Amino acid sequence: MRQSNTYIVIFTLITTVFVGGTLAVTSILLGPQQAKSIEYDTKSQILSAVMQLSDEDDVLGIYDKRIKSLVVNYNGEEVTTDSKGQPLVAEKVDVSKNYKLSREERLLPVFRYMSESDPNKVEAYILPVYGNGLWDRIWGFVALGEQLETMKGVSFGHKGETPGLGARISDDPVIAERYQGKKIYDDKGKLVSVSMVKGEKGEPLDEHHVDGMSGATMTGNGVNRMLMEYLTCYESYFKKVKSQRMAGL
C-alpha cells in the first residue's frame, strides 16, 4: 500500500500543500515586519552616505527630520506621479527595476540632506546608484555637496562580491573614505565621474581617481561604470538645480 503510485501521489500532494501553506502563512504574517526592517535598512543606508550612524541612533527620526526626497527623470524634471497616476514616493522607487529601463525612462530618486539649522538649505544631495559588480549586483548611495561637484561621501552594498576582495566596497570603511572630497567634473566642466584605479599603491591620486582594491579590479570596474552611469543620468538635474540657484541669486 505504501509503495503504490496512488499513495505516493496523494502523499506528495499533502506534503506540498502543508509545506506551501505553512510558508505562505508565515510570509503573510511576517510581511509587515519585514517591510519595516527593509525601510529601516534603506534609510540607514541613505543616511550613512553623509554620516556615521551608530546602533543607538534613531535612524527613522533623523531621516524624517533631515531628508527631503523627490523623484526626477532623465531631463531633470521632477516627477510626482507614476505611469498609473499614483503619487510617487522616492523611498519606494525600486532602483534595480529602473536600472533595466533605458536612461530616458528611469525614475531617479534624489534624497536631499537638509541643513540642521536651516531646514530649507540643502547640505548634500544623496543619489542612489546601481550596477553590476564581478559576480552579482552592486548598489550604493553617493552624497554630493551642495555645489553638486564634490563627493561628500559614498556607501556601497553588494550581493556577492568576493569576501576580503571585492566585498571591501561595503565591509572596509577605508574604501568609502577615499571618495570623500573627489570632484566629478573636470576643469572644462565635463562630467568625468570618479574612478577607481587598478592596483592599490596607497599613493595620493588626482581629484578624479581613488586608489584601487588589490585583487578586486573587476569589482572596481563595476563601481566605476555604476558611478558614471548614474551621474550621467542625473546630470540634467544637476544643471537645473545650478541654474535655479543662479537665478535665485
Place this chain on the structure above:
Amino acid sequence: MSTEVAEEKVVKKSEALFSKRRKKLVADPLNEDNPITIQVLGICSALAVTVKMEPTIIMALGVTFTIVFSNLLISLIRNFVPNRIRIIVQLAVVALFVTLVSEFLKAYNYPMYKVLGAFVGLIITNCIVMGRLEAFAMGNKPYDSILDGFGSGLGYAWIILAVSFFREFLGSGSILNFKVFQALGIPYVNNGLMVDSIGAFMILAIIIWVQRTKTGYVEQ
C-alpha cells in the same frame, strides 16, 4: 503535537527521560561522533560563515533549530513516508524549516539576513541535516530524534564557534566586534589569512588534530 506527547508518555514508562542511552545521543556528537571533525560533514558552511562570531552564532542557532525540528517532523511521519520518495520528502521538510529561519531573520534581524544571505538558504544542503534525517529520524521515535538533532546541532555549533573565535580574533583583532587589541593598546596587524577561507581550514585542521590526539580516533 499530540502524537509527540503521546509518544513521550509511552517512553516514560519504559525508559527514563534522560537515560544513559539518551544522554549519549546528545553527548556523542559533541566529541566522539562530531559531525564536522569526525564525520567531516558541513565543512562548507564551517568555512563560509566563520569570519566573524556574530553571524556564526546566528548560523549555529539556525542549523540547530533546523535539525531538531526536521528530525522531529520526519520522525513523526516516518511510518507514512513512501520509501521511494523519502529523500525528496526529507528535502521538503528541511527546506520548510530553513525558509522559516530565513523569513524570521529577514523580519527581525535584517542586517544579519544581509550578511548571511545565501548561506541560510544553503543550510538545506548541509549534509548534517539530511544525514541525521536519513540515518536517525527515519528509524527512531520523535523524542529520541529531538535529542539526536539537538546533539548534532550543538556538535556543529561548538566547532564553528571555536573556528570563528580564532578567525575573528586573529583576522580582525576583535571578539564579537569588540576590538580587543585596540582596547588593550597592543599594536596588532590583522592577519589577512584568517579572513580568507584558508584560515578556516587551518584552524579546523588544528581542532581536528587536537581532538583526534585526545580521543585516539583513526579513520578506517
